[in-house]
Amino acid sequence: MPARAFAPCATTPFDYPPPLRALCAAAVFVTFAGLVTLRGPASPGSMGALLALLGMVLAATELRLLRDDVQLTALFLVLPLYHVLNMAWTGWDPALLDKPGRLVFGLFVYVALSRVGVGARALRWGAIAGCITAAGLAVYQLHVLHAGRAHGVMNAIPFGNDSLLLAFLAAAGWATVPRAGRGSALTVSTLIAVGAGLYASLASGTRGGWIVIPVLAWVLSLGAGDVRRRVRPGVTAATVALLAVAAILLAAVHDRTAAELGTVREVLAASPAAAATMALSSLGARLHLYRIGIDAFLASPLVGIGFANLAGHLAAGAEAGLINPAVTHFTHLHSSVVDTLGRGGALGMLALGCFGFGFIRYFLRALATATDCDTRYFALVGLLAISAALLFSLSNVLFPAIVGTNVFVMTIAVPAGALAHRVRHRTSAAFPAVDGVPAGDRGSGGSREKPPGGIRNVHFAPAGAPAEAAPTRLDNREVAQ
Numbered sequence: 001m002p003a004r005a006f007a008p009c010a011t012t013p014f015d016y017p018p019p020l021r022a023l024c025a026a027a028v029f030v031t032f033a034g035l036v037t038l039r040g041p042a043s044p045g046s047m048g049a050l051l052a053l054l055g056m057v058l059a060a061t062e063l064r065l066l067r068d069d070v071q072l073t074a075l076f077l078v079l080p081l082y083h084v085l086n087m088a089w090t091g092w093d094p095a096l097l098d099k100p101g102r103l104v105f106g107l108f109v110y111v112a113l114s115r116v117g118v119g120a121r122a123l124r125w126g127a128i129a130g131c132i133t134a135a136g137l138a139v140y141q142l143h144v145l146h147a148g149r150a151h152g153v154m155n156a157i158p159f160g161n162d163s164l165l166l167a168f169l170a171a172a173g174w175a176t177v178p179r180a181g182r183g184s185a186l187t188v189s190t191l192i193a194v195g196a197g198l199y200a201s202l203a204s205g206t207r208g209g210w211i212v213i214p215v216l217a218w219v220l221s222l223g224a225g226d227v228r229r230r231v232r233p234g235v236t237a238a239t240v241a242l243l244a245v246a247a248i249l250l251a252a253v254h255d256r257t258a259a260e261l262g263t264v265r266e267v268l269a270a271s272p273a274a275a276a277t278m279a280l281s282s283l284g285a286r287l288h289l290y291r292i293g294i295d296a297f298l299a300s301p302l303v304g305i306g307f308a309n310l311a312g313h314l315a316a317g318a319e320a321g322l323i324n325p326a327v328t329h330f331t332h333l334h335s336s337v338v339d340t341l342g343r344g345g346a347l348g349m350l351a352l353g354c355f356g357f358g359f360i361r362y363f364l365r366a367l368a369t370a371t372d373c374d375t376r377y378f379a380l381v382g383l384l385a386i387s388a389a390l391l392f393s394l395s396n397v398l399f400p401a402i403v404g405t406n407v408f409v410m411t412i413a414v415p416a417g418a419l420a421h422r423v424r425h426r427t428s429a430a431f432p433a434v435d436g437v438p439a440g441d442r443g444s445g446g447s448r449e450k451p452p453g454g455i456r457n458v459h460f461a462p463a464g465a466p467a468e469a470a471p472t473r474l475d476n477r478e479v480a481q
Helices: 018-033 044-061 069-090 094-116 120-143 156-175 184-203 208-223 229-253 255-269 282-299 310-319 336-369 373-392 402-424
Strands: none
Touching: 018 044, 018 094, 018 120, 018 402, 044 094, 044 402, 069 094, 069 336, 069 402, 094 402, 120 156, 120 184, 120 373, 120 402, 156 184, 156 208, 156 373, 156 402, 208 373, 255 282, 282 310, 282 336, 336 373, 336 402, 373 402
């Protein structure tokens, strides 16, 4: 297979003392190592608070803006600001700002890492450790505590989804390293981690999250240096086929799945009054909530019923005999699209679209213009994280419980900050030339400079060419170790 022309992985120069860099690296490692297993002082939320506090100090003492600061600030703040404006218009409940407001802390995590920086090693090995600890906790909960489903330190669904994401992040850490740098330790550890992450996801009993595997596999192939572009559709097609066979077998052997599939047609065909008196399964309840959300959007298409008014809306509908009392305890409508339309209206969907597609564009541009494998790794992690979050939220919400919200914020803020730091030093000698062109002239991270064809503009060495035609030798010890 042709080798991709990569610059060696390199460590950027830093403007801050080594102890501060070590603190950021430790916080990032602990965050991902305990992404779904740790609560308390070592939890992702606590590590995020530590980095956010550092970011606040740096923002107050260093007034110079980086090139990406304005763009990332707008992306981190668009959803919290819209929640404030929506509630100011439709009704106020400050407690509901807690989850979207954590994106503000994510902004300061970004500020900290964009100034101090973090090495790819901390994130790469943190993701590997996170997969293994997730599997260990799943084994303990299933076989020692005899729980029906593994749930980690959260609900079973986000535990399964985030464990699946960790498996892809671990795979990305291996896929973005050129072949010459994939030592046996990294390869074996990655294989163990991917298997462990998939096991933890399977042990959670989560079914909906596995539907996104083909999309995440395709995203992963974008960042893999030795996967040809024409092979990517085949990878995705094979994954879809395997999942389709698994889904058919699951419906045949899993009583819970088969029973819920049998109720879908009933719920869809029932009138609102009839649905209000039905015994709803898990899937039936979601379909009922989707209908409620669509009706709410049609009643108030611009701003919805308001983020603070869902409980009252459900209670009033139950009293009128149009909403099933079994769903009145829900705090959201179990889908980010439906929930945002129903509670936030078209303006809410505009804010959600700006947030999601803005981050996708940022990470995708960084992936297209990366000149070294560590920059490529950070971009791929961010792209996998935002893609997974948006896809998972189709059957849940973007801001689930507090623990899940912290996980979401950190998986976005860490790679964004790491990328911005590398852009800041893009003209440094630490970013070697690629094909004789200095890294600063090629652009990286969130640069506005884009090579013709974007991601498709990839240089391959001819088969059998000497090593000089494809510089894949690694000089960075943090990857080789």
